Amino acid sequence: GDSVTQMEGPVTLSEEAFLTINCTYTATGYPSLFWYVQYPGEGLQLLLKATKADDKGSNKGFEATYRKETTSFHLEKGSVQVSDSAVYFCALSLSSGGYQKVTFGTGTKLQVIP
């Protein structure tokens, strides 16, 4: 079946450090790929997405590139801030029965310390 694997957390970084959170996927079709962020006490929010190979999604300084050859969608940010502390979920979606079903990774907790 379809699955998403992302690096385990927690990831602890100092402010202004470079961030990479790895994500790889397995899918039977040609999925769209997403990163979601969940701040403490809140629901998941869509951070960025990419719908085809070599697309780069970006938002709020975060980037991820859809790599079909390595089935990966790693999340990166050049300089993290304390306010980026949250749980990050990688996800894929495939069309099924006229709508899109989503498969999520387990989430990676990021802690940024001043």
Add this chain to the structure above:
Amino acid sequence: NAGVMQNPRHLVRRRGQEARLRCSPMKGHSHVYWYRQLPEEGLKFMVYLQKENIIDESGMPKERFSAEFPKEGPSILRIQQVVRGDSAAYFCASSPRQGAIDEQFFGPGTRLTVL
């Protein structure tokens, strides 16, 4: 415009009791999705509903679990005779139409603990 509301945020039940989780979608949204996150796992799709209809319940356990989205009022996820393995975070999402995942807006979740 209020976001997706879920209540209660935390629910504690003893084995054998019933759990009712409520989800109020965003205004104007008539599609609701329920997901479950077991400890150390990702969110797993459970059920997709439109007003008064269950569209896809392929992720729902066959027994004890049911969901509804009546014409009026919130969507309800009902778990009968809860067991310890039901302890999880339950998230709902809503969307204005059937289609793209990036139109799904998530609620803050209900954390269910079964003693």
